[in-house]
Amino acid sequence: MMNLKFYYLLGAVISLAAPSFAQSYKLLSPDKKTVVEVNNKTGLQYTVTSNGLTIIYPSSLGFELKDEPAMGADMKVTNHVEHSVNQTWIPVVKAKHGTVVDHYNELELSLVEKSGQMRRMNVYFRVYDNGVAFRYQLFGADKIGDRQIVRELTGFNLPAKAKAWVADYGSYTSSQETEFRPRTLNHITTKTIAGLPFLVELDGSHYAAITEANIDNYPGFYIGTLKTDTNATDKVELVSKLSPLPGEAEDGVKARFTNNQFTPWRVVMLGDAPGKLIESELIQNLNLPCALKDVSWIKPGMSAWDNWWSGDVKVDMPTIKKYIDLASAQHWPYMLIDWQWYGQFNKPEADITKVAPQLNMPGILAYAKAKNVRCWLWLYSSDVNRNDNFEKAFPIYEQWGIAGIKIDFMDRDDQQMVNWYRRIIKTAAKYHLMVDFHGAFKPDGIIRTYPNMITREGVLGEEYSKFSTRITAGHNTTLPFTRMLAGQMDYTPGGFLNVKKEEFRQGSPTQVMNSRCAELAKFVIYESPFTVYCDAPGHILGKPGADFLSNMPTVWDDTKVLGGYPGEYIIMAKRSGKYWYVGAMTNDAERTVQLKLDFLPSGKYTLSSWADVLSSPQSLTKFNRGVSASSVINIHLDTAGGWVAKIIAND
Template identity: 60%
Template sequence: MNLNDPCAIADPSWIKPGISAWDHWWSGEVKVDNETIRQYIDLAAEMGWPYQLIDWQWYGMFNKPEADITKVAPQLDMPGLLAYAKSKNVRCWVWIYYTDVNRADWDKACALYESWGIAGVKIDFMDSDDQEMVNWYHRIVMTAAKHHLMVDFHGAYKPDGFRRTYPNLVTREGVMGNEYNKWSLRVTPEHMVTLPFTRMLAGPMDFTPGGFLNRTPEKFVNGTPAQVQGTRALQLAQFVVYDSPFMVACDSPKNYKGQDGTEFLKKVKTMWDDTKILNGQVGEFITSARRSGNDWFIGSMTNSEARTLEIKLDFLNDGKYQMVAFEDAPDADINAEKVIRTARTITKGDIIQIKMAPGGGFAAYLVPVK
């Protein structure tokens, strides 16, 4: 990080972190229509998330000679959608295939997105880290910054610290994330508890957590709607353990509605004032505590082994805190969607016990008692 030049953006205050809803094919094949996008805008508004990501095909077929990233697909009312989002205090991102960026006048496209009020762009499928591509990344980010656009690279190489110079590069993929559950068996609990010690050391990663169709590895199957391995509490914990200032929640409105754990997704932040790693072993388990303002958040994850951990809350300030926790239910090893919400008062130095099912987790938020 520090090998890169200091921030080159004179006033970066427009760069705002936060969680985003995502109208991708996560829980069904791509549906690019006004009604579907409004549903995800409504989800973001209901959850208190600042963003909604409008994914592929919003400008029609991509990666084609005729693709035009400045023209909206005929079935979409983009001005109406953006006005609707604004009325809900939500801003939109748009997805773009990188070859379509190359065919366009990128500066003019960014100027257009800025005039629309777009918050950022997700650019995908570069799949290279040669010198030409690294230079391309820099040009894309610098031009986006000129037009007050944040950037999320997918199909990306691992971070190299360039976000120090251009912090509008808020996150990137470069990770085998939740998306792979659609076709792969490799997003295992072991994989998920290895990432904090490997890929995440390089910088923010867009893992897209938040899958609520939780399954034990024995019951997990690929397909649509997409499932995730591990428990509901494990997915909640990822919002604390994993680092991404722009955090994309992967599931659909119908899978979140009325479900246990959504309360935590309304509370959790994506930028932190302090971070403590309370315990951990590569590929086995990890517990992270992060502070935003006066509030603390705890996330703990385990691999395919059931695990009991004790953590000491000696990082808290003096005084009482209300801790609201989301823990694996006793039968979460059978029904991975089962999670228990508990609330209690705790103080600095208290020791709490975390019991996790195989592929399980623990997530909590701690608020000072006034």
């Protein structure tokens, strides 16, 4: 299961340049193509180069703390350790790959201030073939009490004319649901609060994405700048903006700690094409191994959903049974029971241990069991948190036989909320409950450590088609290269009242502005081990494409991005057991995409494909053909269109 190679290197690259005593360290990736250099010549700084191109120019490291001088400007290295790790591990939840390679070189620097309070700090750098990560370790103060972080000084100094895809949330309290819009970095301002991942195109063969991993007892971070005029220079130093604690202003306290505080990993994913970043397992690699002894109960899968989106707003037995029947007919393992199953929510009197009077929970669960379906429950976060209600409710849900919980409307990622997430995840695991967070912050790879945290929202998803025109084909083809780089994305696909953009109308029943095949492709392309189908049973059962979604897998043994560019198109292939699935989507431009099947092992295969019918978005054609690894197929995509296929080897 694990092949671990671990050894200490005796020769860190260091130069001591008298009389300034500047110290410089270089750390190379295993393939020696990416280099991180750390020095303290003019304050603590780092630089990243890859394939000979400077990705991040000298950028600052350090902190500002309340009632303390800034930390990082005048420090010396007292010890350094460099080592290499090359291991493989098997995820409990195989979101992208059945086996993950974790291969990196690491440099640990122990630092102390040259004068004054002589405060200590450690910095850890890891360099992979496909990215760079670093984090800090802070220590307690001499005086008794908390230390308080006001600002993290981590910078990312990049070319001002580089193109980025920016999700400006405008606030630190949000559901992190907005578009990633392309713009050059010199348009980032002091007011920008850009969410992560933050994709940057340096040139046609160098892409970087800034994000974070393993957030624990620390706030989430955003991207902005401190300079008011970024047009005057050829570089922009992006800065880390930490989510303030509740009640604190933007320049107030972000985190409190007493001793031995590790920050999350600051991550720079690297690739020669934007699709390479999608294939990366860097975020999970930067998290700890699975902390759960028994994981047999964690089972990914598709789910039906009796929801407001599809127009079925009744919370009654017939409606719930109708969606259980949908899951059963499509051979999906789950059905999600939505809001008001426990009556009025977000009220002081709300009781998440009691079922609304019109419902019979034992009857629902018995009906579901007879149909080979298990149920999930939706919960409002305030009702979960009030008086620690979850401590009472979760063991009851386990007794009922509930598979998981979907908790909604947190809309924060400050230090307190980050810690609340972890408490919920751990308590849920104790009672064998999987977790889906909505109104949530981005993933950070915790699914490796606690695989019951199986998916989360934090994305401008299909629900917005109900009340806006924001779910465009351009947005849908941007998400895989931006938000999805962080991990699981509960977009809730499956809207099958497909119309052309000019025919779209908001309201009920809910329409979507793409073809039926584009909607099918989302189930292949979008990463979510617990994938929730959003539409009504009558819009899929017995309709074109239902056969493709029958028994649809949600976890994968292999993932390959075969082409694409943010906001234009994407084509991906994923393997589940003996089957390969292929999905393609385009923006509002009609296009032909060439599919090379050279990812297949040698042999003969049968490919079943579902394709657009031009100018008829609710229609599709199905075709079967023999193929091999040498086959090349030209796929024609309608405007806002798609294409899917299922490939199996001939016995």
